[in-house]
Each structure stands twice: as C-alpha cells, then as structure tokens.
Amino acid sequence: MFEAPLGDDVFGEDPTVxxxxxxxxxxxxxxxxxxxxxxxxxxxIGVFVSTRRGxxxxxxxxAHVFVYEAGAPALLSAVQVRALPGEGGRISPxxxxxxxxxxxxxxxxxxxxxxxxxxxxxxxxxxxxxxxxAAATAARGLGLKVHLDxxxxxxxxxxxxxxxxxxxxxxxxxxxxxxxxLGAPVGSLLAGDAETIGEARRVRKAFGGGMRQAGVIAAGSxxxxxxxxDRLADDHERAAKLADGLRDAGYxxxxxxxxxxxxxxxxxxxxxxxxAREGVLATPMSATSVRFCTHLDIGDEEVEAAIGAxxxxxxxxxxx
Ligand SMILES: Cc1ncc(COP(=O)(O)O)c(C=O)c1O
Numbered sequence: 441m442f443e444a445p446l447g448d449d450v451f452g453e454d455p456t457v458x459x460x461x462x463x464x465x466x467x468x469x470x471x472x473x474x475x476x477x478x479x480x481x482x483x484x485i486g487v488f489v490s491t492r493r494g495x496x497x498x499x500x501x502x503a504h505v506f507v508y509e510a511g512a513p514a515l516l517s518a519v520q521v522r523a524l525p526g527e528g529g530r531i532s533p534x535x536x537x538x539x540x541x542x543x544x545x546x547x548x549x550x551x552x553x554x555x556x557x558x559x560x561x562x563x564x565x566x567x568x569x570x571x572x573x574a575a576a577t578a579a580r581g582l583g584l585k586v587h588l589d590x591x592x593x594x595x596x597x598x599x600x601x602x603x604x605x606x607x608x609x610x611x612x613x614x615x616x617x618x619x620x621x622l623g624a625p626v627g628s629l630l631a632g633d634a635e636t637i638g639e640a641r642r643v644r645k646a647f648g649g650g651m652r653q654a655g656v657i658a659a660g661s662x663x664x665x666x667x668x669x670d671r672l673a674d675d676h677e678r679a680a681k682l683a684d685g686l687r688d689a690g691y692x693x694x695x696x697x698x699x700x701x702x703x704x705x706x707x708x709x710x711x712x713x714x715x716a717r718e719g720v721l722a723t724p725m726s727a728t729s730v731r732f733c734t735h736l737d738i739g740d741e742e743v744e745a746a747i748g749a750x751x752x753x754x755x756x757x758x759x760x
Pocket of ligand 1: 505560619628
C-alpha cells in the first residue's frame, strides 16, 4: 500500500485501481469491474443499474441488501423490495415463480433477483451451485436480472473447491468484498459486462463513491485477492473448532459450513456485554442468537480465548 503507484481514479487514471479492477473482473469471469468503498455500495449500485423507480426487487428475507443496508433500495433506487422465505438463504424456483408479478397496470414490475453467497444470516451457508443456477435460470427466464451479493463468495469457493466464477456465470452483476475474510482494510468491487460497469461508474460518482488516489487502499485489496483466497480454509477449520468448543461449553450451535458460527443464547445483548468484558467481540444476529466470525486476525489462541470466555459466562449464569 505504501509503494502503490497512484493517480486520480475518478478520471480512471489510478494504475493500482485499474490493475485491481482488471484482476477481479478476470477472476470472476466478467468483462469489467469497479472498485468502491464498501459492499453496501457495490450492492446498491448493482440494484440501481438493473432497475427503474417503482420496480420490485426480489430477495431472501434474510438478505444483507434487505436487512442491513439501511433501506437503501428505497432510499437510493426508489424500488420496492419483496422478501421471500427459503431454507438456508436459498430461494427455490417455485417460490420465485410464485412471486414474480404478471404484467398488469396494478403491479410493480419485478426486475431483479438478488442472491447471496455465502449467506450471512443463515450462518455463512454456501448457496449450492445447482440451486443457485436453478434460481438464476428461472429468474432470467422470467425477464429478471440477477445480482449476486458475493461479499463472502470466496468462502463458498474455499468450502466447496468450486471456482467463484462458476456462480458468477449465472449473475449479471456480482459484488465481492476484499475486507471480510480476505483481510484487506477496505474495499469492494462490482463486476459485470462492460456496458453495465460503465453505467455503474456514473452511479458510483452520484453515490459519492468516486475516490481520488484510491490506489493506497486498492493495493491492500489487490494483495488480499492475490494472496489470501487459499487461506480462507484456515478460517473454516477454526470456525469448526470454535463451534465444537462452544457446544462442549453447553451452547446450542449451528454446525458451520464456512467462517461464521451462530449460537443460541438467552439474551444476546447481555451475553455480548459479558463476552466483551472478557475481551472477545461478536455480534447479535437476533435477540437470542449471536454470530462469531473467524478471519485473518483470528488465530488458534483467539479461538481458545473465545471458547474459554463463553464457557465462563455459562458457568456464571448457572451460579446466578
Ligand atoms: C453478505 C454481505 N453483503 C454485504 C455486506 C456489506 O459490506 P460492507 O460492510 O463493506 O458495506 C456484508 C457485510 O457484512 C455482508 O455480510
């Protein structure tokens, strides 16, 4: 990052950003990619470029785009979202077909399906490639575009051995983050065909995401994509160890598929406060469940520390 050659990326003249965008486009099997400050922004640019005011976006009821992006589809794209149920973050072709609106003056136009892989709120579940292809094919057959929120797409690759680009084949736009398990400090990319990404560049400017000498941070993102994809498997192993330890400590734990471990607790906020006092940070997933996440900065020692802290909290709760 210190040595990155820099230029003005709003003019398309930052060589490090350009290298990163070309690298990620190639990696995902797309014509072009665009660097932006966050996964929220790349998702929301993805929503904007595939819809018009008053359209409807279909997604899973636990989707990040729906739950955790501050109402941005309504705020930025003036679209309506329709949240659909589905096991493990998946949307079946039948559910999708039942939800897409027929052409009629009364209805919003169904324009975009957003899928997420891995799926955060279901505990980092992989979207199986066949199921993903089936949902995307059904959507495209109904005239919808498909956006893939691949904030943790490389975790799906690490868990299955299937190259990330195979999921991308079934999506028109793909968002990926360098700042999650891949370990860069900041930065996400939106990939797609050259025309869509050209339009996305305008939208990024309008959303305030055009950054000048962005090569400083893009160098960290490039390093992450070039060097850290393979090490995601270590995070998965540590998540499995963490899950075993938490289960042994008496918690009800969903078996992790990737780097996210969900556990049930009596009261999430109280549990998290106690955990923070022990020096371990996690996030609430609901009023009664908590999410642990393993990543580049979490080693074996940290996993042991988290298990120890959680075990002491249960012991304290029992003593009360
Ligand atoms: C599935 C998913 N998509 C998108 C994002 C948004 O990324 P960012 O925090 O960079 O806005 C996250 C963040 O946790 C996420 O889990």
